[in-house]
Every structure is written in structure tokens, then in C-alpha cells.
Amino acid sequence: MLYARLRMSGAATLRAPKQKIVDNGYMLVLGIETSCDETGVALYDTDLGLLGQVLHSQIELHADYGGVVPELASRDHIRKIVPLTDRVLDEAGKTLDDIEGVAFTSGPGLMGALLVGASFGRALAWSLDVPALEVHHMEAHLLAPLLASQLDQRPSLPFLALLVSGGHSQIVHVHDYGHYKLLGESVDDAAGEAFDKAAKMLALGYPGGPEIARLAKDGDPQRFTFPRPMTDRPGLNMSFSGLKTFTLNTIADHQPLTDQDKADIACAFQQAVVETLYIKCRRALQATGIDDLVIAGGVSANSALRAKLETDLDATVYYAPLELCTDNGAMIAYAGALRLVAGDSSILRIQTRPRWPLEELVRFETKPDARVDLRTTRQLT
Ligand code: KG4
Ligand code: ZN
Numbered sequence: 001m002l003y004a005r006l007r008m009s010g011a012a013t014l015r016a017p018k019q020k021i022v023d024n025g026y027m028l029v030l031g032i033e034t035s036c037d038e039t040g041v042a043l044y045d046t047d048l049g050l051l052g053q054v055l056h057s058q059i060e061l062h063a064d065y066g067g068v069v070p071e072l073a074s075r076d077h078i079r080k081i082v083p084l085t086d087r088v089l090d091e092a093g094k095t096l097d098d099i100e101g102v103a104f105t106s107g108p109g110l111m112g113a114l115l116v117g118a119s120f121g122r123a124l125a126w127s128l129d130v131p132a133l134e135v136h137h138m139e140a141h142l143l144a145p146l147l148a149s150q151l152d153q154r155p156s157l158p159f160l161a162l163l164v165s166g167g168h169s170q171i172v173h174v175h176d177y178g179h180y181k182l183l184g185e186s187v188d189d190a191a192g193e194a195f196d197k198a199a200k201m202l203a204l205g206y207p208g209g210p211e212i213a214r215l216a217k218d219g220d221p222q223r224f225t226f227p228r229p230m231t232d233r234p235g236l237n238m239s240f241s242g243l244k245t246f247t248l249n250t251i252a253d254h255q256p257l258t259d260q261d262k263a264d265i266a267c268a269f270q271q272a273v274v275e276t277l278y279i280k281c282r283r284a285l286q287a288t289g290i291d292d293l294v295i296a297g298g299v300s301a302n303s304a305l306r307a308k309l310e311t312d313l314d315a316t317v318y319y320a321p322l323e324l325c326t327d328n329g330a331m332i333a334y335a336g337a338l339r340l341v342a343g344d345s346s347i348l349r350i351q352t353r354p355r356w357p358l359e360e361l362v363r364f365e366t367k368p369d370a371r372v373d374l375r376t377t378r379q380l381t
Pocket of ligand 2: 165
């Protein structure tokens with residue numbers, strides 16, 4: 001109904017949204033994340049920092065299926081988005097009228113899931129007469145480590161970013177904010193996807209990354225050696241699907257698996273992914289002469305990966321606190337706020353981009369931004 005009304009009105013006939021930021025240069029932004037299996041809503045104030053965030057994870061909903069079921073994900077986002085928005089406003093002592101901009105994930109991600117956040121976010125911005133901003137999910141991951149750091153503890157431009165999530169494994173040259181060059185990526189499975197699949201083969205829970213990481217702690221690192229795919233040839237592309245087959249074969253060769261076998265396999269698998277990512281990052285740093293590396297996305301929560309990169313790379317490594325590594329609304333509010341205060345905004349149309357190359361984004365001017373108090377971060381479920 002609302003969508004029909006928007007289309008009938010036509011963007012051109014509607015007045016431009018008011019820009020409340022002109023008064024003081026600051027802005028209160030509502031951020032909405034619905035690209036996959038978490039509904040995240042957050043409020044970011046460019047003066048005061050993160051005022052609050054709430055997150056609903058759909059892990060239980062998808063657990064029986066061993067992976068995300070897109071239709072179930074969309075329906076659950078619909079159920080949660082309004083109560084979560086009410087809750088984040090309530091907890092921050094704000095009302096809808098205080099919102100000065102709305103940022104929502106527009107892609108990449110699952111089409112149906114994205115549509116929920118985009119329709120809600122775009123319509124809300126329109127009804128409040130404030131600007132809206134379509135956020136690129138991977139740019140939000142990339143910027144998340146900045147959200148929780150002091151200005152003097154941030155990487156200096158240009159820097160490299162290793163983006164490793166359930167859908168992406170990329171090495172990105174960050175020339176400037178919004179100006180990204182893809183140096184390498186996975187030609188098949190993403191690193192997080194590989195963790196999830198290996199966990200499924202070991203009959204562990206979903207999502208698999210944290211499960212493998214937990215089990216790997218009890219594993220014997222000397223027992224198995226898994227391949228480090230595509231490290232024996234030049235270039236920065238990666239491949240993780242072969243590890244899946246190797247894991248499957250190792251499991252088949254050791255039936256029935258004892259708990260120790262499982263831990264040893266998890267350990268070998270994790271080592272292979274970590275070492276592969278390390279080799280590719282080292283190569284990228286050497287090739288570019290850069291010495292600052294951001295790691296972001298769900299897999300950047302992996303402590304073995306963090307430790308390896310921090311210890312063995314000749315670079316300063318930056319990453320976000322754990323709760324900001326996996327999907328969340330705060331990173332969307334933050335990325336959106338940075339772009340909104342720089343004058344960026346989206347047209348009056350509900351659109352999603354399930355596939356959206358990072359390189360298509362445009363550079364934006366950063367303004368000095370805020371302190372962040374992570375004590376306001378809350379996990380609801
Ligand atoms: O960024 P994210 O929350 O969602 C996507 O954008 O895809 O990443 C989710 C992925 C999952 O594949 C999950 O298994 C993985 O991140 N992950 C981890 C860890 N925590 C989450 N992988 C390895 N170790 C972890 N501790
Ligand atoms: Zn993500």
C-alpha cells in the first residue's frame with residue numbers, strides 16, 4: 001500500500017527531505033540491518049556516538065536446517081523490525097521525531113531479507129521527512145573497527161582490509177573512504193561459508209565458525225595437515241571449496257569419529273583457513289607497501305586468525321570488538337551516518353542490490369566523528 005503510494009507520487013513531485021544537520025553539523029541516525037539472519041537496529045549520534053543497539057539473531061530458527069532458509073529469514077525480519085525499532089528508541093530515551101536520518105542495508109545479501117529493511121527504512125525516512133541512505137553491507141563491516149576506536153587509534157589511509165564473512169572473502173585496497181579497489185577474492189566459497197560447511201560435516205551447530213573455533217582449542221595441531229589452497233601460485237584470489245572435500249575425506253577415513261578426532265579435524269581446518277588468509281594478506285601488504293590492515297566481517301571474530309595476523313604480519317592489525325564483527329545494526333547506523341553527514345543520500349525509491357560490487361561505491365568526505373560508548377551495546381537474544 002505504502003509502496004504503491006510512493007510509486008504513484010513519483011520521486012520528482014515530492015519535496016526534498018529536510019536536512020536537520022545544518023543546525024549543528026550533527027545527526028542522529030537510525031541504522032537497520034536485515035541482509036541475512038540477524039535483525040539489527042541501532043541509533044548512532046555523530047556527536048555522542050552509539051546511543052544503543054539491539055540485535056535479534058535467527059540462529060534457533062535456522063538451526064534445524066544447518067543454514068539460513070531465506071523465506072524464514074524474511075518473515076522473521078518482518079516480525080522483529082518494528083518492536084526492535086521501538087525498543088532501541090525507548091532505551092535511548094528518544095522518539096521517532098528525534099531521528100534525523102535512516103540508514104539501512106541495501107545489499108549485498110538475501111533479496112527478501114534486504115527488502116524488509118529497505119522497505120521499512122525507506123518508508124520510515126519518507127514519513128519522517130528525513131534523508132535515507134542505502135548502506136553497502138561490506139562497507140559497513142569495513143568501517144566497523146573505526147566505530148569503536150579513538151581517532152588516534154585508527155588505520156591511516158591508504159590501508160588494506162581483509163573482509164571475511166559468510167558471503168565474502170575479499171582483500172580490499174582502501175584508497176580513501178568510499179574508494180575501494182578489490183585486490184583479491186574467493187573464487188568459490190567464502191571463508192565463513194567454509195567454516196559453516198565444515199561444522200555441518202562434523203555435526204556441530206550453526207553458525208559453524210564459533211563452533212569450529214571452540215572445538216579447535218582442544219585439537220592437536222600436529223595430527224592433520226590440510227591444504228592451503230591457491231597459496232602455491234601468485235595472486236590474491238582465494239579458494240575454500242577444496243577444503244570442504246578434504247575435510248569430508250578426512251572424516252570418512254576416520255569413522256567412527258571420536259571427540260578427539262573431531263577436535264583435531266576442527267583444529268587442522270581452522271589452521272588451514274587462517275594460514276591461507278595470512279599468506280594472502282602478507283602478499284597484499286608486500287605488493288602495496290602498506291602497513292595497516294583492517295580485518296572485518298564475522299570471521300574476524302576468530303581469535304586464532306587475529307593472533308596469527310597480529311603476531312606474524314609486519315603490519316598493524318585493526319579489528320572491531322566481537323559484537324561488532326558479526327552482523328549488527330550499529331555498523332549500518334555508523335556507515336550511514338558517515339555518508340549522510342557528508343551529504344550523501346538515496347533517492348525516493350525502495351531498492352535492494354543482492355549483488356553489489358564494493359568498487360561501485362563513491363568516495364565520501366569524512367567529518368570528525370564521535371566517541372562511542374560500547375556499554376550501551378545490548379544483545380537481546
Ligand atoms: O559477517 P557475518 O556475521 O555475516 C555475513 O555477512 O555473512 O559473518 C557470518 C560468518 C559465518 O559464516 C560464521 O560462521 C562466521 O562468520 N564466524 C566465524 C566466527 N564467528 C562467526 N568464523 C570463524 N570463527 C569465528 N569465531
Ligand atoms: Zn555481514
